[in-house]
Amino acid sequence: MIPLRIKVETEADQPFVVRLRSFEADPREQISPFDAALERVGPEGAHYAGEGGPIKVLGIDPSKVDGDVLLVNPRRGTADRLIRNTSQHNTFLVTERCDQVCLMCSQPPKKHHVDLFPYFETAALLAPEGATIGISGGEPTLFKAQLFEFLRRVLDARPDLSFHVLTNGQHFGEGDREAMGRIDLGRVAWGIPLYSREPAIHDKIVGKAGAHERLLENVALMCRLGAQIELRTVLMLPNADGLPQLARFIASTLPFIRTWAIMQMENIGFGRMNWKTLFYDSSEGFEVVGRSLDLVRSRGIDAWLYNFPLCTVPEPYRNLAPSTISDWKRAYRGECEGCSLKTRCGGFFEWHPADHGYGNLGAIQ
Ligand code: SF4
Incomplete structure (x- = not known):
């Protein structure tokens, strides 16, 4: 690694x-x-x-x-x-605090917080030309005043840079209009998780009552403010059957989002603890995924598969499964020896267990 x-x-x-x-x-x-x-x-x-x-x-x-x-x-x-010069996967972890406790969280929250924004600003200003920098946590918008100011200052100073911010979308409000208005939002993508059309399922997954309602209000608000939204849905046993219903909802109610990403689980943190009750084997049950992708894409919305090994995806959908696992945590297994797709396949998370998971995978000749 x-x-x-x-x-x-x-x-x-x-x-x-x-x-x-x-x-x-x-x-x-x-x-x-x-x-x-x-x-x-x-x-x-x-x-x-x-x-x-x-x-x-x-x-x-x-x-x-x-x-x-x-x-x-x-x-x-x-x-x-903080910045690896030759990598496309540089991310600043701005806090380990979070107000949600997602069942499959790969980075379980901690109470302790140290403000590193001044160091992140210096580092971002030294980033290679044209870099996209990830911002993640914990929940970065728990410190949104510092985050907004950081984005504004770096984007003003470096017109070539862009950011991808992972956020649970719970903490935006009308009061952010002015601060957001000062940021070049064309160079910031906001990755926001939405797990289900059903509020009860979403709230149970994120461990927070009322989170679904708040999320939908804030996604609409952010789009009104000009933010680019990438909705993210981790595919799991509790939400897999409802994926087509969520796809219909996105197509009809949220057509202004930039991207929908259906994601496979990561076997670490709470994801490892809850693996047996959460992991959905999409290599055996791709039908709900394929139907959902078709539905959303037919309405002109970009939809992608993140963290899916290519051999677990039926051939017609493989072009929608880019290599998304960060270079420092990507691994290939014995089955990948001699696979013709290896150069464009994202493989597995380093910690994906050899004896858990996909029933149907193997080298493609
Ligand atoms: S065998 Fe390995 S390299 Fe080939 S598609 Fe599957 S996961 Fe990717």
């Missing part, structure tokens, strides 16, 4: 952001005060130096972190790779 946290040594005593330069920078690129250049590589690590002082990076080849933007925590002797 690609490491997101690496070991470092530094003389600093406070956290700081730095961009590593393992090779001479392209002369067209601007060198920033946050850059640290590689000076030498020894058996004990790679030595970098910049305006912020020396930093030693341990246990990883300097070529693999060239251009990476790190948040260094000197006391722990670690650095989080």
